[in-house]
Amino acid sequence: MVDKKIVLHFPKRLVDRPIVSHLIKDHDLEFNILKASVTQDEEGLMVLELKGKQEEYDKGIAYLKEAGVIIESLSQNVIRNEERCTHCGACITICPVGVFELDTTTRQIKFQEKKCIACGICIKTCPPRAMELHF
Amino acid sequence: MAKTIEEINQKIKKGEAVVFTAEEIIGVVKEKGLKEAAAEVDVVTTGTFGPMCSSGAYFNIGHSKPRIKLGGGRSYLNDVPAYTGLAAVDLFLGATATPDDDPRNKIHPGEFNYGGGHVIEELVAGKDVRLEATAYGTDCYPRKKLETWINIKDLNEAVLFNVRNAYQNYNVAVNLSNKTIYTYMGVLKPNLGNATYCSAGQLSPLLNDPYYKTIGIATKIFLGGGVGYVAWQGTQFNPTVARSENGVPKGGAGTLAVIGDLKQMSPRFLVGTSMLGYGPTLTVGIGVPIPILSEEILKYTTVTDDQIIGTVIDYSDAYPNRRNEPVGEVTYAQLKSGKITLQGKKVPTASLSSYPRAVEIANTLKDWIKTGKFELTQPVAYLPGPETGLTFKPLNERPIER
Numbered sequence: 001m002v003d004k005k006i007v008l009h010f011p012k013r014l015v016d017r018p019i020v021s022h023l024i025k026d027h028d029l030e031f032n033i034l035k036a037s038v039t040q041d042e043e044g045l046m047v048l049e050l051k052g053k054q055e056e057y058d059k060g061i062a063y064l065k066e067a068g069v070i071i072e073s074l075s076q077n078v079i080r081n082e083e084r085c086t087h088c089g090a091c092i093t094i095c096p097v098g099v100f101e102l103d104t105t106t107r108q109i110k111f112q113e114k115k116c117i118a119c120g121i122c123i124k125t126c127p128p129r130a131m132e133l134h135f
Numbered sequence: 136m137a138k139t140i141e142e143i144n145q146k147i148k149k150g151e152a153v154v155f156t157a158e159e160i161i162g163v164v165k166e167k168g169l170k171e172a173a174a175e176v177d178v179v180t181t182g183t184f185g186p187m188c189s190s191g192a193y194f195n196i197g198h199s200k201p202r203i204k205l206g207g208g209r210s211y212l213n214d215v216p217a218y219t220g221l222a223a224v225d226l227f228l229g230a231t232a233t234p235d236d237d238p239r240n241k242i243h244p245g246e247f248n249y250g251g252g253h254v255i256e257e258l259v260a261g262k263d264v265r266l267e268a269t270a271y272g273t274d275c276y277p278r279k280k281l282e283t284w285i286n287i288k289d290l291n292e293a294v295l296f297n298v299r300n301a302y303q304n305y306n307v308a309v310n311l312s313n314k315t316i317y318t319y320m321g322v323l324k325p326n327l328g329n330a331t332y333c334s335a336g337q338l339s340p341l342l343n344d345p346y347y348k349t350i351g352i353a354t355k356i357f358l359g360g361g362v363g364y365v366a367w368q369g370t371q372f373n374p375t376v377a378r379s380e381n382g383v384p385k386g387g388a389g390t391l392a393v394i395g396d397l398k399q400m401s402p403r404f405l406v407g408t409s410m411l412g413y414g415p416t417l418t419v420g421i422g423v424p425i426p427i428l429s430e431e432i433l434k435y436t437t438v439t440d441d442q443i444i445g446t447v448i449d450y451s452d453a454y455p456n457r458r459n460e461p462v463g464e465v466t467y468a469q470l471k472s473g474k475i476t477l478q479g480k481k482v483p484t485a486s487l488s489s490y491p492r493a494v495e496i497a498n499t500l501k502d503w504i505k506t507g508k509f510e511l512t513q514p515v516a517y518l519p520g521p522e523t524g525l526t527f528k529p530l531n532e533r534p535i536e537r
Contacts, residue, residue, distance in 0.1 A: 086184065086406060086418065086489040090321050092473075093329035093485040102473055107490040124246055125322050127186060127408040127487065128418065 003051045005034065005117070009070040010044030019067055020046070027060040028052055034117040047074065047117065076118050076135050080111045084130035094125045140426050143177045144510045152177045154504045156497035157343045157425075157436050164437045169430050178504055178511065179436040181340040182357070182422040182496030185333050185488030186408050188319065189299035189370060190417045191229040192255050192397050195291040196266065198224055203278035208270035211235075212254045212285075219268075223276055227296075228254060230417035243412060244317040250415020253407030255295070258287045259359070260402040293397040295359055295405070299369035301421050303341030303389035304445065307332045307470065307484075309462055309477065312451035317412020321487055323450055327477055330447065330484045335493040336440045336467035340423035341389045343436045345382040346521070347374070349425050351514025356393065357422030357500045360404035362509070363395025365423075368518045373527035379444055382435065385464065386446045389518060393421065404496070420492060422500040426511050441468035447477060457529065 010019070015038060024031055035047035050057060064071055087108045091100045097117055101110045122131045146152040153176050155163055160179045164172045196205075204223040211217065214234040218227040232251035239245050258264055263284040272279045287293050308320030309330045316323045321331045336342065344350050354365040369390025376388045404420030427433045447462040448454050465475045470484050503509035519525045 084406075087491045088185075088418075088489040089486040090331070091485070093324065093331075093483045094322055104471075104473070107471075107494075124244075124409075124411050127321070127410060128406050129248065129409055 001051070002054050002057045003049070004057070005047065005049050005074040007072040007074055008044075008046045008048060008064065009072070010046070011068060011070070012042045014068055015042060015044045017067075019064065019069060020048070023060050023063060026063065028056045029060050035119065074118060076133055077113075078116050078118050078120060078122065079113075079132055079134055081130045081132055084128050085109070086128055086130075088127065090125065090127055091122045091131070095122055138177070138426070138428050140428070140511050140513045143426050146177055147504055147507055147510050150505070150507045152504055154178045154180060154501045156494070156501055157181045157338045158494065158497065160433075160436050161337070161439055164433065169434055173427060173430040173433045176427045176433065178501075179343065179425045179427060179433070180422055180497045180500040180504070181335075181338055181343050181425065182420070182493040182498075182500065183301055183335040183339045183488060184404070184420045184492035184496060185335075185418060186319075186410065186416045187297060187300045187419045188231050188414075188416045190255075190295070190297035190419055191227055191251065192258075192293060192295045193221075193225060193227045194293050196224045196226065196285055197289070197291055199278060199281055199283075201278050202276045203268065203270050203281050204273055204276035205268050205270055205281075208268060210266065210268040212264050212266055213249070213257070214265075214267075215249070215251050215254050230255065231414050233415060240412060245412055245414075247409045247411070247413065247415045250407070250409070252415050252417030255397070255417055256402050256405055256407040258293065259397060259400050259405050261287060287398055294394060295363065295397045295400065296366070296392075296394045297419065298392050299371060299390045300393050300419055301340050301369070301391045301423070302334070302387050303339070303345070304384045304443065305332065305334050305387050306448040306454075307445040307465060307475075308450045308454075309447055309482065310451045311449040311462070316451050317410075318450045319410055319413045319416075320450060321485065322411060327480050327482050330470070330475055330477070330482045331487055332445055332467075332470050332484065333487040334443075334445070334467065335488055335490060336443050336471070337438055338490070338493050338497055340421060341391070342383055342438060342443060344423075344425055344432070345378070345384065345435055345438075347389060347518040348432055348435070349428065349514070350391070350423055351517040353512050353515045354423065355509070355512040356424070357420070357496055357503075358393055358395040358400065359397070359420055360401030361395055361399035363393050364512075365391050365514075366394040367392040371527050372519065372525065374519055374521045375524060375526050378521075379442065381438060381442055383438060383443050385444045391421070404492075418489075420496050422496040424500060424504060424509070424511055439468070440471060441466050443467045445470060
């Protein structure tokens with residue numbers, strides 16, 4: 001089983017083609033779109049989580065490459081500066097995917113990094129600026 | 136059984152004082168009963184750690200050669216403007232001061248990554264800070280320009296002086312509008328998308344002494360990791376707000392003005408803080424010891440989160456337009472559960488003050504007292520209670536005729 005977050009760049013000529021649809025229909029993969037946008041230069045960008053058997057995953061990636069999609073691994077990730085975090089909890093209701101969880105006994109805030117989609121919303125909303133984007 | 140502060144201090148000196156935090160005392164009194172516990176317990180320690188905007192520090196930087204009079208000129212610490220309307224080399228830096236070239240809210244919401252609170256944190260951490268000043272020059276203070284690094288250890292005085300801290304209870308903030316708003320109570324999502332609060336609840340200093348029976352002017356406290364004192368009642372002091380039957384105010388009531396030597400404080404308990412779309416500020420750690428002089432005083436310290444009510448206020452309309460239209464009332468136990476119900480909707484909650492660090496403060500103060508490092512002081516005057524009829528007045532504008 002693999003479970004990977006990847007960044008797909010769609011050149012302008014591919015933006016109107018149903019590539020992700022084919023990727024899923026033709027391969028036994030589970031997907032979750034974490035982010036999708038078309039830039040000013042009309043290039044497509046998508047952050048995708050792909051889950052499935054290694055063999056299916058490899059075939060899927062090969063299909064994307066052949067179609068002309070440029071693939072990168074998710075190169076940015078959000079980390080918590082433990083020195084700066086005061087465990088106030090302001091982040092809890094801000095994160096769209098519920099990465100931050102309150103431990104009701106210690107009242108400390110757990111940062112469940114695995115759930116993070118690196119959207120970065122927490123970075124500017126954290127009062128002591130403890131959340132950092134790393135490339 | 137009435138004890139005096141003098142008697143408690145004798146026990147502290149001998150290392151025999153019986154001390155609990157305001158969290159621990161709840162269980163102690165449940166087990167032993169009020170009478171027995173009041174006879175045994177000497178001190179209950181409280182703590183709070185939250186953003187407190189009416190904070191600041193003053194400094195005396197020493198005289199340069201030749202001399203300069205900063206008063207009447209302009210001074211900046213790491214580009215953050217400091218107040219110069221004092222004598223030659225005294226400066227006051229407020230926590231919310233913002234660099235002149237900060238874009239503020241021109242692109243809304245502004246980030247406010249650096250301000251007065253951050254400069255105070257860096258000074259306390261022992262980092263060098265850049266002082267840039269211009270002055271008009273006089274016969275006795277000829278110099279017009281000064282650029283130098285300064286360090287807290289070289290300053291004659293560095294004193295934290297906060298005019299309003301440790302609010303006794305506070306509003307719970309929500310947003311009833313259909314767009315996200317950026318407030319001093321954090322980012323509030325539309326249509327009751329979240330609710331924020333900012334109090335340590337059952338551990339908070341003034342919630343454990345709701346009628347200010349022990350906390351007064353000259354009360355020695357934990358301030359920013361060091362020792363400080365209550366200097367006065369804080370600004371906006373409002374003892375006459377609505378209270379629950381247990382005496383606990385349902386909204387912002389009493390406040391403390393506090394003072395202490397910045398040189399012995401720590402950046403763990405003075406943290407430069409940025410509120411998106413609002414401004415920079417300082418998160419301050421305060422702990423107040425409550426001497427258990429009577430059963431009544433002990434009873435107040437046993438207050439629990441389910442007995443403390445917070446008033447829910449809409450920050451999209453009612454608050455900015457100063458309309459007294461609460462959305463509802465909730466207890467801190469409900470707030471701390473992670474969800475409250477408002478207008479039939481489940482609303483997730485978030486705290487702006489750190490409870491774990493408030494616990495750390497109450498425990499630190501407890502250790503100081505138990506090991507004889509920290510004796511209590513007798514207030515020289517008490518804070519104005521509800522019997523004074525003191526209220527918090529709004530500004531009623533009077534047009535200026537031209």
